Amino acid sequence: MQKHGAGVILANASIAAFKAFPKHPAYCASKAAQVALVRQLASEYGPNIRANALCPGPVDTPMIWDSAKAFEGGEKAVEEAREATALKRLGQPKDISELALFLISNESSWMTGSLVTIDGGISHYVFLGIVSFWWSDFYTCRLGFEARRQLLYSLCNNCVTETDKS
Numbered sequence: 001m002q003k004h005g006a007g008v009i010l011a012n013a014s015i016a017a018f019k020a021f022p023k024h025p026a027y028c029a030s031k032a033a034q035v036a037l038v039r040q041l042a043s044e045y046g047p048n049i050r051a052n053a054l055c056p057g058p059v060d061t062p063m064i065w066d067s068a069k070a071f072e073g074g075e076k077a078v079e080e081a082r083e084a085t086a087l088k089r090l091g092q093p094k095d096i097s098e099l100a101l102f103l104i105s106n107e108s109s110w111m112t113g114s115l116v117t118i119d120g121g122i123s124h125y126v127f128l129g130i131v132s133f134w135w136s137d138f139y140t141c142r143l144g145f146e147a148r149r150q151l152l153y154s155l156c157n158n159c160v161t162e163t164d165k166s
Contacts, residue, residue, distance in 0.1 A: 001049050008104045009051040011038050013115065015123045017055060023070040031055075035115055042113030050112040052103050057119025058082065059091040086121025 001007030016024065017031035034053060041051035058064055058081040068074030082090050099118050102108055117123050 002045070005048050007049045009038070009041055009049065010100060010103050011035075011051070011053040012100075013038070013053040013055045015055050015057045015117055015119050017053075017115075018123065024067070038115070039113050046112055050109075052108070052111055052114045052116060054096065054100055054103065055115055055117045055119070056091060056096050057085065057117070057122045059093065059096060061093060064090070081122070084122050085119065086124065089120060091118065091120055 001009075011034045013034040014027075014031040016028045017035040019028075021028055035055075038051045038053040041049070045051065058078070064078055064081075065074070068077045071077045078090070082088065096118060099116065103111065103114075103116065
């Protein structure tokens with residue numbers, strides 16, 4: 001790419017780069033490394049070479065079903081992931097490929113170093129502050145319904161309160 005003076009690098013990262021998933025430490029670490037590498041590549045090789053990362057959430061591919069086997073009641077975990085998305089469905093490979101095509105096209109020529117989540121809205125909880133226990137406790141119901149409701153209510157109020165103070 002340097003020889004040709006232009007190019008686009010697109011990494012297939014994951015929302016797992018931003019949070020822990022039980023029983024998947026190597027996967028999470030490798031996706032976090034991809035994110036760091038993309039940012040570094042964007043700063044090192046711009047302006048002629050762009051680097052971005054796709055960060056998909058739960059997508060209905062063999063990988064999600066194979067990954068679910070690490071858990072007791074794996075099919076239930078996939079169903080809970082589907083229900084946890086704001087759109088109430090798993091992503092489809094076409095959802096991801098359409099975004100990938102955009103990110104490598106000239107239509108996204110002002111994007112570099114970007115980490116683009118495409119996850120049906122599942123990661124919005126992460127940005128409210130539920131990070132390391134998000135998947136393991138929140139969606140596998142180790143916390144009771146009332147505890148989850150109160151936790152979300154508390155986090156949302158804290159976000160609003162902090163915003164109002166500034």
